[in-house]
Amino acid sequence: MSKSSEPSSELRELVARALAEDIGSGDVTSQAVVPEDAVARARIVQKEPGAVYGFVAADEAFAQAGADGFEGLVAEGEWRDPVPADIATVEGPARALLAAERTALNFLAHLSGVATLAARFAKAIEGTGAAVLDTRKTLPGLRALEKEAVAAGGGRNHRMGLYDAILIKENHAALGGGVAAAVAAAKTGGGGLPVEVECRDAEEVAAALEAGADRILLDNMDADALRAAVEARDGAAGAERRAELEASGGITLGNAGELAATGVDFLSVGALTHSAPALDLSMLLDGQ
Numbered sequence: 001m002s003k004s005s006e007p008s009s010e011l012r013e014l015v016a017r018a019l020a021e022d023i024g025s026g027d028v029t030s031q032a033v034v035p036e037d038a039v040a041r042a043r044i045v046q047k048e049p050g051a052v053y054g055f056v057a058a059d060e061a062f063a064q065a066g067a068d069g070f071e072g073l074v075a076e077g078e079w080r081d082p083v084p085a086d087i088a089t090v091e092g093p094a095r096a097l098l099a100a101e102r103t104a105l106n107f108l109a110h111l112s113g114v115a116t117l118a119a120r121f122a123k124a125i126e127g128t129g130a131a132v133l134d135t136r137k138t139l140p141g142l143r144a145l146e147k148e149a150v151a152a153g154g155g156r157n158h159r160m161g162l163y164d165a166i167l168i169k170e171n172h173a174a175l176g177g178g179v180a181a182a183v184a185a186a187k188t189g190g191g192g193l194p195v196e197v198e199c200r201d202a203e204e205v206a207a208a209l210e211a212g213a214d215r216i217l218l219d220n221m222d223a224d225a226l227r228a229a230v231e232a233r234d235g236a237a238g239a240e241r242r243a244e245l246e247a248s249g250g251i252t253l254g255n256a257g258e259l260a261a262t263g264v265d266f267l268s269v270g271a272l273t274h275s276a277p278a279l280d281l282s283m284l285l286d287g288q
Contacts, residue, residue, distance in 0.1 A: 007060045014141060015060045018103045023065075030095045038094035040285050041069075042101075044108070047280040049081035051119045053149040054111030055088065058104040065100035067092025077152030079119055087281075101283050110142075111149040112279035118153030118272050124253050125260035130267055132256070133158045133246065137270035146273045158268060166190045167217065168197040179204045183211035196246070205229050209236045213243055217268070220249035223258050230263035 007015075046052060052074060059070040069091035074080060080087070090097060090104075121132040134150040134157055136143070147157045159165035168182045176182035179197055186195040196215035199205045202225070208216045209232060218229050226247055233243055246266040247259050260267055 050116035066096035115153035122154030
């Protein structure tokens with residue numbers, strides 16, 4: 001496959017900080033053991049089933065360390081099994097490969113873990129008509145990459161931050177005079193952005209529908225409560241302004257299918273980014 005796409009300036013800076021954190025004043029082990037002129041080629045091996053993502057970050061880590069011969073061998077986001085299987089190769093000065101190994105694998109294993117968990121959730125709700133969304137529960141500094149990984153795995157991105165979408169949470173509503181008043185204020189002063197509001201019970205759902213919310217976040221509701229919210233939405237006046245419904249809280253791979261089948265449009269799952277296990281990957285020099 002072709003070399004990974006061009007990294008953004010933000011990614012370059014992120015990778016530079018990660019390498020500096022790990023290498024510091026120098027890789028003393030390689031300097032002591034590995035000949036300065038040694039050249040090597042390595043394979044990155046996927047050791048458990050899952051979806052790979054993060055080639056751009058891994059490529060950039062090796063390149064900044066002085067090894068620019070990275071090549072991805074598989075399509076990112078596609079489920080891979082059986083394993084073990086080679087997913088990328090990299091070649092260059094041996095010291096550079098070893099210096100960048102951990103940083104590159106940290107990015108690649110974490111982002112692949114996010115893509116893998118997103119793919120598992122997407123599979124769990126397949127055929128329901130609902131989509132799985134990420135949240136703002138991301139690792140500081142990694143949000144853009146993690147959201148890219150979610151999308152690669154089959155999930156969809158929610159808002160990037162506080163600046164690009166209106167989501168009235170419980171505390172906003174409490175400070176803004178309640179659900180209906182907060183929705184009205186957001187409709188007036190929100191610059192035309194769609195308005196989403198968090199609701200905890202049927203009474204708040206009714207208020208949100210009456211106020212004309214564009215999307216309603218159904219917080220920690222069980223399947224029966226979600227079905228009731230769907231019925232209330234579908235029976236509300238103004239079908240041309242049909243509100244989207246988003247279930248959130250307590251969603252697992254075990255119950256995602258049941259909750260999605262209630263008729264909601266979205267399941268938002270913070271675990272996609274805050275609790276995704278790293279995908280098991282290794283870098284092996286040729287001959288190993």
